[in-house]
């Protein structure tokens with residue numbers, strides 16, 4: 713038994729082990745897969761990649777860090793376009809394509825559907841991310857701009873009903889690692905893209921694998937090409 717700051721608050725080692733394992737299982741592949749699909753989408757949408765890199769230059773710059781690139785939370789928060797692009801990527805390729813709920817008692821859902829105790833309720837996050845009735849006629853396009861407020865240019869979800877975007881679920885059962893996932897994804901994506909182009913190997917087939925998590929069936933084979941002229945490009949004022 714571990715003590716947590718006083719005599720009264722204690723935590724069982726077994727509970728702590730399960731909690732840590734849960735975080736590892738829930739947070740590792742989900743974040744890694746989100747980045748794989750993101751890099752693949754960027755490689756196929758050079759106009760989006762250009763904007764992501766321009767923003768990273770603008771916010772982080774590339775020099776004056778003595779070879780070390782340590783990002784602050786405030787810098788990450790200022791990368792609105794990257795945030796929008798990652799969110800859009802997860803709309804089309806949610807790391808968890810399906811979610812299942814076990815019904816604990818008879819109930820009626822807001823749309824009038826009756827559900828019975830011990831039923832299973834499965835909802836398809838992948839399909840919902842591509843429904844025209846939710847996202848409009850451009851639902852199948854990768855368009856990060858849909859997440860930017862047209863006036864301020866800042867990332868915003870305010871225009872969406874809360875249960876339309878389900879990559880992290882919504883409501884009280886929203887993924888508790890959501891903020892951390894964005895910190896991880898934005899850190900990796902911005903630092904990597906600032907220095908390299910992620911170029912998929914020609915002819916390599918990228919298709920989803922039917923699984924509880926949205927793997928790529930054959931993985932993502934890429935080469936990393938150093939960005940030429942980085943120092944010159946990075947002289948954008950932050």
Ligand code: HEM
Nearest residue numbers: 735738739742743746807808879880881885887888889893
């Ligand atoms: C892109 C990355 C991620 C995605 C798309 C994602 C998505 C989700 C979704 C859809 C759920 C299900 C919520 C529910 O229906 O109850 C969930 C649960 C959860 N997530 Fe995440 N997640 C991500 C990253 C992370 C990270 C980085 C962590 C922690 C470090 C994390 C920790 C958890 C935990 C602890 C749960 C609850 C699991 C449970 O109910 O047992 N997630 N996540």
